[in-house]
Structures are given as structure tokens and as C-alpha cells.
Amino acid sequence: MQIKFESVNHIYNANTPMERRALYNIEFDVPKGQFLAIIGHTGSGKSTLIQHMNGLLKPSSGNIKVGDKVIKSDDKNRDLREIRQHVGLVFQFPEYQLFEETIERDIIFGPMNYGVSEEEAIRRAHDVIQMVGLDIEMLGRSPFNLSGGQMRRVAIAGILAMDPDILVLDEPTAGLDPRGQFEIMEMFYKLNKEYGKTIVLVTHDMDLVAKYAEEVIVMNKGVLTIKGTPKNVFKQVDLLRTCGITLPIPSQNYYKLLERLNVDVDNLPLTEEEFIGQVESLLGGGE
Ligand SMILES: Nc1ncnc2c1ncn2[C@@H]1O[C@H](COP(=O)(O)OP(=O)(O)O)[C@@H](O)[C@H]1O
Ligand SMILES: [Mg+2]
Numbered sequence: 001m002q003i004k005f006e007s008v009n010h011i012y013n014a015n016t017p018m019e020r021r022a023l024y025n026i027e028f029d030v031p032k033g034q035f036l037a038i039i040g041h042t043g044s045g046k047s048t049l050i051q052h053m054n055g056l057l058k059p060s061s062g063n064i065k066v067g068d069k070v071i072k073s074d075d076k077n078r079d080l081r082e083i084r085q086h087v088g089l090v091f092q093f094p095e096y097q098l099f100e101e102t103i104e105r106d107i108i109f110g111p112m113n114y115g116v117s118e119e120e121a122i123r124r125a126h127d128v129i130q131m132v133g134l135d136i137e138m139l140g141r142s143p144f145n146l147s148g149g150q151m152r153r154v155a156i157a158g159i160l161a162m163d164p165d166i167l168v169l170d171e172p173t174a175g176l177d178p179r180g181q182f183e184i185m186e187m188f189y190k191l192n193k194e195y196g197k198t199i200v201l202v203t204h205d206m207d208l209v210a211k212y213a214e215e216v217i218v219m220n221k222g223v224l225t226i227k228g229t230p231k232n233v234f235k236q237v238d239l240l241r242t243c244g245i246t247l248p249i250p251s252q253n254y255y256k257l258l259e260r261l262n263v264d265v266d267n268l269p270l271t272e273e274e275f276i277g278q279v280e281s282l283l284g285g286g287e
Pocket of ligand 1: 012013020021022040041042043044045046047048049
């Protein structure tokens with residue numbers, strides 16, 4: 001299952017005084033199994049972009065292909081139901097959408113709505129609760145007595161119970177403490193590496209991009225401005241600055257260090273480990 005954007009434009013409130021163009025000729029694809037990060041300043045179009053991946057928003061023009069199905073503007077979109085099963089979209093603060101009395105009922109709601117039997121849905125609930133790192137014992141409990149991070153995992157478990165191939169996440173670490181952020185990111189990493197899920201992650205945290213993403217898209221004012229590996233994207237410091245994006249902390253520190261030493265930047269480190277490695281070779285090189 002692959003996602004392909006072909007000249008996608010999106011205009012909110014077209015032909016009204018409130019008209020607002022949010023996406024300009026977006027073209028890219030997400031291969032199966034990729035861990036993709038989407039970054040960009042607030043208002044750059046990230047949320048608009050990802051809502052096209054499961055047809056929650058339709059393009060004003062252009063197509064989005066999901067596997068062999070297509071989302072386009074003029075369509076009756078008979079394919080949407082199937083697409084939504086394959087592409088699980090997790091909104092910002094998904095825990096606000098929990099509503100059932102027990103965690104189990106919340107998790108089985110989506111699959112049962114899609115015609116999965118109660119028995120099968122409950123079996124899936126047992127699987128996915130563990131996939132998100134929570135205990136099976138919790139299934140009978142209320143989702144509302146959990147911590148913020150746990151509630152968010154229950155909400156994500158509800159999406160996973162649909163058994164999507166692709167998981168699209170809009171700022172899933174927002175508002176969590178550092179430990180909650182770490183745990184949830186490790187969970188996405190595992191879903192990607194062990195369960196083969198394609199991950200599309202919108203985030204403001206460049207250190208997470210450096211650590212987890214295989215590919216990065218930079219949005220700026222509705223335009224896909226840079227696409228590449230984290231190494232290649234974070235090298236483009238001047239362009240990133242015009243997009244309102246800062247570098248990962250270790251990269252920033254490396255720049256500061258080399259400025260002091262009056263040495264040109266070569267092989268920019270993105271993570272703490274890479275930073276230490278680079279500093280070691282700088283020191284070693286001076287011997
Ligand atoms: N429902 C909406 N109606 C009208 N304009 C919107 C709506 N949602 C977003 N926009 C506008 O579209 C642009 C992109 O927004 P959005 O996709 O939410 O950006 P991001 O997620 O990167 O912060 C912004 O100018 C925003 O104001
Ligand atoms: Mg957004």
C-alpha cells in the first residue's frame with residue numbers, strides 16, 4: 001500500500017470572501033513501510049495535507065492514490081470506506097474523542113462500525129492494547145481515569161484495531177511530558193519496524209525527526225519546499241530558516257562549536273550520539 005499525491009491543490013471556502021488556499025500542487029509519494037516526517041511552521045498546511053491521505057478532506061484539484069484507490073474532488077468516492085480502513089488518521093489530542101464507558105468498548109467501536117464481529121473486535125482489542133504498551137487488565141476500566149499519555153494510547157489503539165497499513169499522526173507528542181513523548185515515539189518506531197506499518201508523522205520536534213524519520217517533507221505556506229533524508233534536509237540551513245524551522249539541538253550546538261573554532265561544517269550531526277562522534281573526531285584530528 002502506497003500513497004501518491006499528484007498535483008494536489010486545496011482551497012478552503014473556495015469562491016467565497018473567506019477563500020484561503022492551503023496547498024499548492026503537492027506531488028510526492030510515501031512508499032510502503034516508510035517512516036515519513038512532515039514539518040513546517042504553524043499554518044504551513046501540514047494538517048490540511050495529511051487529512052487528504054484518508055479522504056477526510058478532498059483536493060480542490062489533483063488526485064491522491066492510496067494503493068489502487070483514488071481520492072479526487074469530483075468523485076462520489078465509493079473508495080473512501082476502504083481507504084479509511086487502510087489509512088488510520090490520528091488527530092491532535094485524540095484522547096478528546098474517547099467516549100465509551102470502558103477502554104474495550106472504545107477500542108472495538110471503530111471495527112464494529114466497519115462490520116467486524118464483536119468477537120473479532122474484542123480479539124483485536126486484546127492485541128492492540130498490548131501493541132500500545134498497556135495491560136490487557138485495563139480493558140474493563142474507564143478510559144477517563146488514565147493519565148494523558150495513556151488516554152492517547154487508548155485512542156491510538158482504537159485506530160490500530162481497524163488494522164490499518166498506514167498510520168498518520170498529527171503532532172502525537174504534543175502536550176506530553178518527556179517520558180510520555182519518548183514512550184509514544186518508541187511505540188511508533190516499533191509499529192513501523194516490527195509490524196511493518198507505514199508511519200506519517202507531523203511534528204514540531206526536530207530532534208524526533210532526526211532520531212526516527214527516514215524521509216522528511218518541509219511545508220512552507222502550502223508549498224512542499226524540501227523533501228529528502230533528515231541529513232539532506234537539515235543541511236539546507238538557509239532555506240529552513242526562511243521556512244521558520246530550527247535545527248535539531250545537537251546540530252545547533254555543532255554549528256556554535258565550529259563557529260568558535262572557525263572551522264567549516266562538514267557532515268552535520270543530527271543526534272546527540274552523532275554529535276559526540278563528530279567532536280571526538282575533531283579532537284582526534286588535532287593530535
Ligand atoms: N477549516 C479551515 N477553514 C479555513 N481555513 C483553514 C481551515 N483549516 C486550516 N485553514 C487554513 O489553511 C492553512 C493551513 O492550515 P493547517 O493545514 O492547519 O496548517 P498546519 O497544520 O501546518 O498548522 C492556514 O492558513 C489555515 O489558516
Ligand atoms: Mg496542524
